Amino acid sequence: MSGKSRIPFYRNPAVRGVIAQAVVLGLVAWALFTIFNNTVGNLRARGIQTGFQFLDQVAPFAVGYSPFIDFKLGESPYWLVFVIGIQNTILISILGIIAATTIGFIIGVMRLSPNFFLSRFAQVYIETFRNIPVLLQIMFWNFAVFLPLLPFPKDSLGIGDEVFLNNRGLYIPKPIFMDGAAPWVLVAAVALGLLAIILLHRWAKERQYMTGERPPGLLYGIAVALGLLVVVFALFEPLRFEFPVLGRFNLTGGIQVPLPLFTLWFALSTYTASFIAENVRAGIVSVSKGQTEAAQSLGLKRAPMLRLVIIPQALRVIIPPTINQYLNLTKNSSLAVAVAYEELVSLWAGIALNQTGQALVIIAMTIGVYVTLSLLTSLVLNVYNRRVQLVER
Amino acid sequence: MAESVVFQPIVSRPPPLSETGLWHWARERLFGSVTNSLVTLICIYILYLLIPPMLSWAVFNANISGTDRSVCAANPGGACWTFIKVRFVQIIFGLHFGQHPEEVWRPVLGFAMLAGLFAWLLVPRTPYKVQVGLFTLFGFPFIAYALIQGEWLGLPIAPTNEWGGFLLTFTLASVGMVFALPLGIILALGRRSNLPIIRAISIAYIELWRGAPLITVLFMASVMLPLFFSHEIDLNKVVRAMIGISLFQSAYMAEAVRGGLQAIPRGQYEAADSLGLGYWKKMGLIILPQSLKISIPSIVNTYMTLFKDTSLVAIIGLLDLLNMAQTASRSLEWKGYDFEAYVFAASIYWVCTYSMSRYSQHIERKLDTSKRG
Numbered sequence: 204m205s206g207k208s209r210i211p212f213y214r215n216p217a218v219r220g221v222i223a224q225a226v227v228l229g230l231v232a233w234a235l236f237t238i239f240n241n242t243v244g245n246l247r248a249r250g251i252q253t254g255f256q257f258l259d260q261v262a263p264f265a266v267g268y269s270p271f272i273d274f275k276l277g278e279s280p281y282w283l284v285f286v287i288g289i290q291n292t293i294l295i296s297i298l299g300i301i302a303a304t305t306i307g308f309i310i311g312v313m314r315l316s317p318n319f320f321l322s323r324f325a326q327v328y329i330e331t332f333r334n335i336p337v338l339l340q341i342m343f344w345n346f347a348v349f350l351p352l353l354p355f356p357k358d359s360l361g362i363g364d365e366v367f368l369n370n371r372g373l374y375i376p377k378p379i380f381m382d383g384a385a386p387w388v389l390v391a392a393v394a395l396g397l398l399a400i401i402l403l404h405r406w407a408k409e410r411q412y413m414t415g416e417r418p419p420g421l422l423y424g425i426a427v428a429l430g431l432l433v434v435v436f437a438l439f440e441p442l443r444f445e446f447p448v449l450g451r452f453n454l455t456g457g458i459q460v461p462l463p464l465f466t467l468w469f470a471l472s473t474y475t476a477s478f479i480a481e482n483v484r485a486g487i488v489s490v491s492k493g494q495t496e497a498a499q500s501l502g503l504k505r506a507p508m509l510r511l512v513i514i515p516q517a518l519r520v521i522i523p524p525t526i527n528q529y530l531n532l533t534k535n536s537s538l539a540v541a542v543a544y545e546e547l548v549s550l551w552a553g554i555a556l557n558q559t560g561q562a563l564v565i566i567a568m569t570i571g572v573y574v575t576l577s578l579l580t581s582l583v584l585n586v587y588n589r590r591v592q593l594v595e596r
Numbered sequence: 597m598a599e600s601v602v603f604q605p606i607v608s609r610p611p612p613l614s615e616t617g618l619w620h621w622a623r624e625r626l627f628g629s630v631t632n633s634l635v636t637l638i639c640i641y642i643l644y645l646l647i648p649p650m651l652s653w654a655v656f657n658a659n660i661s662g663t664d665r666s667v668c669a670a671n672p673g674g675a676c677w678t679f680i681k682v683r684f685v686q687i688i689f690g691l692h693f694g695q696h697p698e699e700v701w702r703p704v705l706g707f708a709m710l711a712g713l714f715a716w717l718l719v720p721r722t723p724y725k726v727q728v729g730l731f732t733l734f735g736f737p738f739i740a741y742a743l744i745q746g747e748w749l750g751l752p753i754a755p756t757n758e759w760g761g762f763l764l765t766f767t768l769a770s771v772g773m774v775f776a777l778p779l780g781i782i783l784a785l786g787r788r789s790n791l792p793i794i795r796a797i798s799i800a801y802i803e804l805w806r807g808a809p810l811i812t813v814l815f816m817a818s819v820m821l822p823l824f825f826s827h828e829i830d831l832n833k834v835v836r837a838m839i840g841i842s843l844f845q846s847a848y849m850a851e852a853v854r855g856g857l858q859a860i861p862r863g864q865y866e867a868a869d870s871l872g873l874g875y876w877k878k879m880g881l882i883i884l885p886q887s888l889k890i891s892i893p894s895i896v897n898t899y900m901t902l903f904k905d906t907s908l909v910a911i912i913g914l915l916d917l918l919n920m921a922q923t924a925s926r927s928l929e930w931k932g933y934d935f936e937a938y939v940f941a942a943s944i945y946w947v948c949t950y951s952m953s954r955y956s957q958h959i960e961r962k963l964d965t966s967k968r969g
Contacts, residue, residue: 224793231797238824245823318632319625320639334900334949335942336907339918343942346922347934534809540911552815562819566812574807581803 242563253563258282264554268461268545270294284555288547289572295467295546296533302472303532304525307479314484325480332477338538341470345542349466356453367447373460374447381441389432389441396428403427463544467536475532479525486521487513519591523584530580534573547572665930679933680940683924687940690760690915699752703763706740733774756834760915762944768838768906768916773899775842780849780898781888785879787850788857798850805847810908813844818912837909845902852898856891857883889963896956900949907945917941 212218246253258281266274269287314325332340353370354360360368367374380386400421407420435441447457460468490513498508537548545554552569556562614620627633657674659667660681668676680687686694689703713732716722742748744763745756759767786798805813817840818833825831831839860883868878888895910919918941924930925937 220791224791227797228793241826242820242823244826316635317625317628318635318639320636320643324639330950331946334904334946334953336904336918336945338907338910339938339942339945342918342922343934343938347938351932351934537809537811538908538911540811548809548811548815552812556815556819562823566816566820569812570804570808570816573809573812574804577807578803 246563251560253561255564257559257561257564258285262555262558264558266545266550267543268464281555281559285547285551285568288545288551291544291546291550292533292536292572295464295471295536295539295544296529298468299471299475299532299536300529302468303475303479303528306472306476307525308483310476310480311483311487314480315487329477329480332474333481337470337474337535338541340474341467341538341541344470345463345466349462349469353462357449357451359449359454361449365446367449367454369454370462371459372462373465374454374457375460376444376446377456377458378442379445381443385439385441388435388439392431392435393428396424396431399427399431400424461544463539463542466542467539467544471532471535474535475528478528478531482521482524482528483517486517486519489520490516523588526580526584526587530577533576537573665933668933675939676930676933676936679925679930679936683930686761687917687920687924687937688762690758690763690920692754692758692760693763696752696754699746699754702746702751702754703744706743710736710740737770757832759834761920762917764834764909764914764920765903765906765917768834768841768909769899769903771838772841772845772902772906775838776845776849776898776902777895779842779846781853781884783846783850784853784857787854802847802850805844806851808844810841810844810905811911813840814908814912816840833912833914837912837914841902841906841909845898845905848898848901849895852891852894853888855894856887856889859890860887892963893956893960896952896959900952900956903949903952904945917944 260281261277262279262281262284263277265276266284266287268291270290272283272287272290274283274287310325310328313321314329316322316325350370353368356369356371358369359374362368365376401424403420403424405420407418407423410420411417445456447454447459494512494516495508498512503511536546539546540549540553543549547569552565556565559565610616626636653673654675657671658677659671659674660677661667662678663682665676665679667678668674683694685697685700689700693700693703710732713728713736716728717725717732722728743751744754744759746753783798783802786794787802789795789798814837817836821831821836821839864882864886865878868882873881906916907918909916910922913919915923921937921941922934925932925934
């Protein structure tokens, strides 16, 4: 090939690629540098020292709610406030995820019910909760329902004599572990019970392979575990419950779930449940009718058909978008600002930021926590998807 | 010549009466089994408990006459729509138009024009769709701004920071939608690119924004954006929120568009390559027209989220629909009518989002039949 007919270098895709990337990289670097430069300049002009030094200083404000970590006003440093924020975010997320999953599954299955009323009710639920902004729902429940309509502590709504609800929050019994070895016996009993369930389940499976008959292994396992618990409770009394008691003006004892946490939990779970319900419905619908017919022609009864054929295939469709909803719930918990529940954003990016003025560091740390959570979630999802794909082939 | 016989099917007989009609439907859907019948009865009882009081509160026993709270105070058993009636202009168009109700025709005219343009675009078989579309995107916003803000046309000025209520929500959402889509397409292309640095930058951008909650982004936009620019540039709070929303939603848009890109079979890329098309022509003429069509439902879904999420600007103190309704219900005059305010705002959000979701389902169905046919 002669030198003349060669492609000029500016038409060579490889060269163009390198040039394009260099230009983009240059632009991004320039933009970041400009932002950095301006920020440093602006901060200096305002006399703000940026850095992580403030984390060790004592926080001059009280933290309203911290169920597990002890916060002492005038002693605890800022980094503890950050940790408490994360703790409260995790608390509301876990509570919300459990409730949203439960409600979502019930509504999703109801949506597919042959009964006209049930399926219409589920549809109305889904369309109502899904199409209204979650912030509006949080505010609605807080300012228009719970705060004005719940009674004062002295007229608390009681469910039995154990659980109370009033305009300060929800009061539930508090388990108190006794001193000494008894709680450890309980832990051991729970572990043993779980082990028994797993082993008996395995044994039942093996029996089925050998003989074709499947003994109810899971049932035996649960019976053994429950029996163990009964024996432990009867012999050792490892824990007692402290019940909330209604006094003249207030409730004492038990665990108090403050009203902001209760409201946020209620609003987030009902909102997220509408999305999970749609996922559940889509998942069950996605299992083709042929699968049901095949299972029936194998002579499976309804329960094993659901357990062995339908649900495993539906779960493959349900789980990934549902995990994304869990992540959304966690991110939406930052709307706690509206009801003054002190999670990461309202405590750290709100109160602590106002106290210190360290906008740069504090916002970066806050976003860092959420991005870490989100990346972990996508990691889990990728692993799950890969495993599911392997099962498919 | 052989006589041709045309096959004439016999008209099929109607199904037996027991398999059709209301009776069959009721037997299947209401009283299929014992549990089913029981559930039906319980449901009817619950509806009986719920519906009459709700209707009585919202309709039959509601207050709408008069102009102050004495009407509602006299009849506390019903909803106080008087409050909504009195504050309607304020909740829909914001503080400025609430104080100057004689100027309300300006935003109303703006919305009417937009509705006309949309009708033109959505109704099939109207001419000049492309031109009208381009005008809606690039011409109309300036006309609307001139009309509502008023300065360019010599009308009394309605400063943008006093726009509020549904007008502000709508403006924020429209700006977000217009900017997030092209940004999202570019990011999605970047994420699917063969060039490692461009791919890495796109992925980093998308994951960073998608990982953070919108509220922190808005905090950042309202607290830190001024720090990022040199001090000559002074951005209005509304514009800052617009930047935050657009950048944030563009990451979600990128993921919606990427789904469509991934659904295009590899043969299409190879066909474009073998025609000798360069990257931009390949994408612009072959890949994107097909993939955007596929991803319309997820794009509309992202738009729905964007629309609902504009309500978060209430937290950084902008008076959007949510915040305006709340502020109105906290005024001294109408204290205690939060319920009505939230129900009103919620129903506006609901109508907008629900119609978007119906539209997306409609498009999805249309695409589905085209595939089958």
